[in-house]
Amino acid sequence: MQAIRNFFRSAWSSSERLDDKTVVITGANTGIGKEAAIDLAKRGAKIIIACRDMEKAQAAVKEITESSGSSTVSCMKLDLSDSKSIREFAEAINRDEAKLNILINNAGVMVCPYGKTADGFEMQIGVNHMGHFLLTYLLLDLIKRSAPARIITVSSMAHAWGSINLEDINSEKSYDKSKAYSQSKLANVLFTRSLAKRLEGTGVTTYSLHPGVVQTDLWRHLNGPQQFVMKLVSPFTKNSVQGAQTTIYCAVEPSLEKESGGYYSDCAPANCSAAGKDDDLAQKLWELSCRLLSITWD
Template sequence: MTEERQLNVLINNAGIMMCPYSKTADGFEMQLGVNHLGHFLLTFLLLDLMKRSAPARIINVSSMAHSWGSIQLDDINSERHYHSRRAYGQSKLANILSTRALAKRLKGTGVNVYVIHPGVVRTELKRHMNIPLLVMWKIVRPFTKTVVQGAQTSIYCAVEPELDAESGGYYSNCSPASCSRAARDDVMAEKLWVLSCQMLGITWE
């Protein structure tokens, strides 16, 4: 990125779901590492460039599955107990909480941040689902979104002029949406922010 002079939109969309327990090369639980910490670090590394490029926008892709989990500060890597569904929920909840915390830190910089639920999209993300969930998937599949449809809320948050004055919100179907009570906990958002910085060995002012 040293050759790039401008970056106006960053969409953090990497994700895995409900995989067997494993860790990243840095020792993080895989879903937390890919879905949350990877986005957190990439944003940190690109933020100075985005500030220089302002106005700019950051879009974090979360999920309605954020309601499946809670932030386990004392066992963030699920080492004492692992449940793939709850660990996925924790990582998606972390997306929303970190977006809220980042929006506060970016106030007045010209860089806005949004977090979205893309919908239930027909991708390979479901490849680790167990048999009961795969049966349920077959039932709901006619009501799911194509990849193009699933991208619409990310695109909306990236380009919609009416969002110029908004930052930190949660969106679905190209509109503001409701998230869980846990996802609105600003005290937990700050605790997670501090822990994420410690885990990654970064100082984010």
């Protein structure tokens, strides 16, 4: 019902400005991340896009700059599948930036063949959850000093089909790429929920979201039948501009200032799965993530 109501609601828009604000967006050289960067740059924010491929990132910076008319868009190298790269990126941000008002954990991999990150994590849980978990941890002091600030993590409705396998988080016993993707997106929702509790009273708020079924590069690993289904439903899917709207909403909407830890879709609060509201599971995932990343984050 929520989806139907959202479908008929008028499109969200806001003239909110972000002058003197600094925004980091991961994986913003393409798709919804790039469209969010263009929108937030138009609002006056300083934008740093964090990407693995610097050639693509530089081309995206040129495009974002031209589309937004902003002169404060730059790119930095960040490989979320390698904790060494994440630490180097965070070190540079902490050293060079006076503030970080909005962190958008946008980068992701989807239904890819089995692979492992540099740190030995299954690729989807490694990039989509562990990489962003570590990145947020390393930038958190700067974000807190910049309050009011927001941390936005792009999840997916696929989280609703997911479960967290605490005994085999890296799918070493058996691998189903769709299940592993859903697990990583559920992890995004649980991380946002846990983070909100830990940040109460700091002026830093957190949000997770479903961007919609968006036509992006993420589809490249779908098999033949899945690609066919996607072609059939494509008239009902969103382009990247439409897909970026909920990310932008979570970044700028003033009424969300007092909200934290929730899940959003179509620029409105949405229902996440029962597992997405399981605080016991969220705590266990948090502890496991800290242990596997060798960090202490109370």
